[in-house]
Amino acid sequence: MAHDQVRVSRALLSVSDKTGLVDFARALAARGIDLVSTGGTHKALKEAGLPVTEVADLTGFPEMMDGRVKTLHPAVHGGLLAVRDNPEHQAALAAHGIGAIDLLVVNLYPFEATIGAGRAYDDCIENIDVGGPAMIRAAAKNHRDVAVVTDVSDYATVLDALEAGNGALTTALRRSLAQKAYARTAAYDAAIANWLAGQLDAEEAAPAPFRAFGGSLGQPLRYGENPHQTAAFYRAPGLVRRGVATARQLQGKELSFNNFNDTDAAYECVAEFDPARAAAVAIIKHANPCGVAEGASLREAYERALACDPTSAFGGIVALNRTLDAEAAARIVEIFTEVIIAPDATEEAVAIVAAKKNLRLLLAGGLPDPRAAGETVRTLSGGLLVQGRDSAVVDDMALKVVTQRQPTDSEFADMRFAYRVAKHVKSNAIVYAKDGATVGIGAGQMSRVDSSRIAAWKAAENAQRLGLPETLAKGAAVASDAFFPFADGLLAAAEAGATAVIQPGGSMRDAEVIAAADAAGLAMVFTGVRHFRH
Template identity: 85%
Template sequence: MAHDQVRVSRALLSVSDKTGLVDFARALDARGIALVSTGGTHRALQEAGLPVTEVADLTGFPEMMDGRVKTLHPAVHGGLLAIRDNPEHQAALAAHGIGAIDLLVVNLYPFEATIAADKPEADCIENIDVGGPAMIRAAAKNHADVAVVTDVSDYATVLAALEQNNGALGGDLRRQLAQKAFARTAAYDSAIANWMAVQFGTEAPGQFRAFGGTLAQSLRYGENPHQSAAFYRAPGKVRAGVATARQLQGKELSYNNFNDTDAAYECVAEFDPSRAAAVAIIKHANPCGVSEGASLLEAYERALACDPTSAFGGIVALNRTLDAEAARKIVEIFTEVIIAPDATPEAAAIVAAKKNLRLLLAGSLPDPRAPGETVRTLSGGLLIQGRDAVVVDDMPLKVVTKRAPSEAESADLRFAYRVAKHVKSNAIVYAKGGATVGIGAGQMSRVDSSRIAAWKAAEGAKRLGLAESLAVGSVVASDAFFPFADGLLAAAEAGATAVIQPGGSMRDAEVIAAADEAGLAMVFTGHRHFRH
């Protein structure tokens, strides 16, 4: 158990990030704390005129092998690991002339920054810290007697505690710093393990899968007010998206905002901005309207028309730079978040008039084909899978009905399947002219999703004063095969003329026959897009 107060007499400093180092060390020196340091840290403190002992003088060995070996020595680790009230430990220190180290200040070689910058493999390997994590773990293990600082943001806290406690650090603070230290080394090691898994082509390593990240934001609460939550940013080079976006304005993002904005941006990334402008409107992680258009304004208006009721309080994602025309239209209704690769100054000024509306600029779109993984927690475990990086543009569509789809139907079928990939299963999407007209999501039976989507299309027609449903003349996409013909027949009854689905059911022949009888064109993709 940690002692209540531990007086700090000697500190070892060895840092890669030298932000605030000199001021911190000067404050320690002013309190009469002896300073020991290594390599570049020692030079920085010496140049600042501070009295500092080099680690080599403690160990009796010079730094060697380009600095790879400098602190891995009993004179260092004995000083960190010795239990102060253990007579045998104290006798060992005395017998070998080892001085106790009461405060360790270490931040690690910048491995995460090195891999994020796409440096050569040799540079990445060289930036794997060995001595630093060893010292951190030693000090954190012995937090009953030693304080360990791994984050420059904690310098002020430590100095304030030393001032308040007349040169000592309390047990609660040492415990907090120890927990943070182990979290840091865990995240650091996970970054290394994950990078190596990619470099060496290792899938699902047999022992453990490593995870780690840096706390980017503490959130007010999770999905509900009684749940705590936080957002962590993954180390290294990552896909563009909500985690890398710059928030230009608006309230802090909530847990649900993060989740829904990620879903929105992943969906709109399926649409190549060089082909057409595209807008996805998301509510509760499901698309409620998606469209392509000649401009963002046109795409937004057509996406909104699919389900304006659900779009209220939703997330709007765009695949091109937000312009003033689109911004003016988007802010007409209550919107939680807008995310885009960029925004014009005029568009940003228009959004700024809505002070609570969050505007996120991600710099680029996430690559829908990029490999990666998704992780979900279970009670007592984790489920890990590769991300769904298959896109319909790469799928050879197989015509299975007597009638092949027309050119216009083929374009809409591909459009609808891009959207269906991002709708919760069971998913049914009606589309016409490059815009959704009805979406059925998350139902326990596919026929129910089909009926809901058809009802949404009929409601859309009523809003526009049209005599027939928007589903008439549309195409329909299903994220998985139709197990029975009933879901397909519901689409035919709604007025759909063509169908895209993965195929693979025991009753494919029955479903194909029903499509032929209804005069539908149908294609199989061979790829399912379940999203649970």
């Protein structure tokens, strides 16, 4: 037999997820492969009538401590780690009566599912697998001689390879399985470490000297931001935050990399608006809002959001804070839309969207909590940037009026609305809002005054398109995600017709900016909270 091939004579199976177990084990036994197993796996195979040896018979020790100790023994790890062409290793096996193990089949205790279900602390601890990862790492290290299977989806691949190799597995397959095994244990350990980090108070938790992040493949993607880039979507283990990663896709084409990114941005934005207060819709293009509005119904909210920038809305993402109904669905499908995401949808709405076969409809089952803690991660060349997510909500902020003129109640409402949106606009961000709807948005400019001018231009252009005599910015509130470093950005807003301003404050020139606001007759409030979004 070529060196590339390693014959499988003995397999150890110890699995939590028993999907396909009996059929797989039966196929192994039919090839004359000896089966060894543990606990519940042994019981399942025995009940299926398969010849199987219990691990306790190898080790000479029964399972103990509620199953915490069963495979941590030289009779197991020696069989996994022994190098087959090393005479000393072979002599050690013979001297201690240890049989080699050629195939290890292990999937781990369901720790991620346990924390995802919000189980009690002690339940989560008991679902941390110890022996499984130890065996997986041992077999993966010795993949020159041992194959390790950690995913039930690989059962068929292994059986096909055994058939093709007349009972042997190739080096290429063993190496591929080993890589997958280490990735699995890394993601598993990351889930444990990050869950434990969440159990610590802020002083204990930040910053940790080591951090780990992992996930399981949700789906491979056709490409990334551009066709020459590879991409895939991974689900973070134990994630309970509602959103695109947890949503059901009812119909439409497969989501692309950009669809995932933009849909996440849309749903996080619309989640800022309490569905108990009003229906809300956010329309997103290239991860920036191009229109956000509240209304008495979703249809009204959509039409008001669309009116902010109907040109940019073409081919955009539509996010809703309430169950999608037929009236709203019929209006949304009138223009080309890439994705609709909502907490739920009526049967009538689903049927209406179904007429557009490529339109993706995602139902998330709920809204993400904008106040919830969490982290964002961004890769750098050679490193990671990790931060707490921006969970500041304007409704919780102590707004400080800094101008001579006090805002009216309606101005206060529009300022809060605009600030909710500004949190989700790329910096530098300027948002004009009036009567619970955006009327002009300036995003991602290097100069804040340019963002202000773009937002004002958008508001004026839309008024012209609608045949209105005055810009939509007239009488609007304007929000800035960060302070105005100079008065010019604020003056641009005043020139556009804004009457109220909301911004964090904190500039060295705050006094100059306040004086300019007073001179222009503006009402202005400081939040003390910045919303940079890079």
